[in-house]
Amino acid sequence: MTNLFILCKRIKRFILRLFLGHKHMVTSNEFIAYLRSQGVQVGNNVFFRSPQTACVDVTRPLLVEIGDNCTILENFLLLTHDNVKKVFGNIYHEFLPSSGPVSIGNNVYITRNCTVLKGVTIGDNCIIGFGSIVTKDIPANSVAVGALARVICTIEEYYEKRKKQSYEEAIRYACIIYKKTGKRPTVEQMYEEFPFWMEGDEDDHRLKFSVAQQTAGYHDIWKKEHKAPFKSFDEFVDKALEEYNK
Template identity: 45%
Template structure:
C-alpha cells in the first residue's frame, strides 16, 4: 500500500475538520466513541489524540470550544530513552460524560474522567477526575462549586449583566439593540404570553433553548412584560447611576 504524502494527509485532515459534523464522523470512523448532540466549535483548532482511539469516549450533548485538546499519552520516554537507554509506555483513558460545556483552551490529560453535567472553565488543564454536577477551572483544574450553586449564582447576576450589555450597546452604536440582537437577554421579556410575537421578529428562542424549549415555556415567567419595559428598566438604571 502506498503511503500518503504528508501534503495529501494534511489536506485530508483539513477536509475532515471542515465542520463539526464531518470531524465527529471522522473521529467515529477511527473508533472513538462520541454520543449524539456533540459539537466542536472550531475543529481546526481541536486536537484529539487519535493514536489510541479505544481510550477516548465522549458522551452526548458535549459542547467543546476552541483550542480543545485530549491527550491519551505523553512522550516522557524520549528523555528516558536518551538517559537510561530504556523505553517505558505511558497512556490512559479519557472519559467525558454527557451534558458538558468545555470552555476555550482546555486540555484534558490521560487518565481523566469528567462526570455528567459539568462546566469546565476556559484555560483549564484537567489532570484529575472531575465529579458529576461540578463547575471546575484552573491549571490544574479543580472543582470550585457545584452545578446547582453556579446555576443559582448565574440567576442572580444575569440581569445585572444584561443591563450592562444594553448600556454598552447604546454607548457603542448610539441606539437601543433590537429584540433579535438580544439573543440571550430575551429571557427577561419573553415568555409563553408573547413568544410567538418575538419569534416572528427573529428572536432565537427555540434555537437557544433547544430541547428545553417546551419545559421552559411552561415554567418561565419574564420579569418584564415586553421589550420596551425591559429597555425602560435599563434606562432607569442608567439614570440612577448618573445621579449617584
C-alpha cells in the same frame, strides 16, 4: 456499501479541507464522523465549535469516550498518551510507554483553550472553565477551572513511578481493547507497549514504528540491556486477559 461510501466521502472531504484551509471549513459533524471512523466513541448531539483547532488523540482511539450533549469550544486538546519516555530513555536507556483512557460524560461544556490529559474521567453535567488543564478526575455536577505548573518530584522519583504505571497502563489498555472489540489485542494496536514482550535485540514488522525509531538516541544500549518481562506478545495478552477476568 452505501454507508461505507458516504463515510469515505466524508473522511476525504475532511482531509481535503484540512489542507485547503479556511475557504473549506470543516464542520463539527464532519469532524465527529472522522473521529468515529477512527474508533473514537462519540455520543449524540455533540458539538465542536472549532474543529480546525481541536486535537483529539487517535493513536489509541478505543481509549476515548465522549458522551451525549457535549459542547467543546476552540483550542481543545485531548491526549491518551505522552512522550516523556524520550527523557527517560536518554537518561536510563529504558522505553516506558504511557497511555490512559479519557472519558467525558454527558452534558459537559468545555470552554476555550482547555486540555484533557490521559487517565481522566469527567463526570456528567460539568463545566470546564477557560484555559483549564485537566489532569485528575472531575466528579459529576462540578464546575472546574485552573492551570498551574509546579515542581512535584525529581526526575528519578517520576521514573520509578512511571515504571510501575507503565505496566499497569499497558495491561489496562489491552483489557479495554478486548472489552470494546471482543477480540484479543494485536501488536498493531499496542505498538508502543513492545518492551513488555520483546528483547532488546528483537524487532517486529507489525509495529507502527520500528524499535530503532522508538528508542532513537539510546538504541545500541537498549539492544544490549533490555530484558522483556514476558516471553511473547501472546503471553502478555494472556496475562492481561487474566486480569480482565478477575
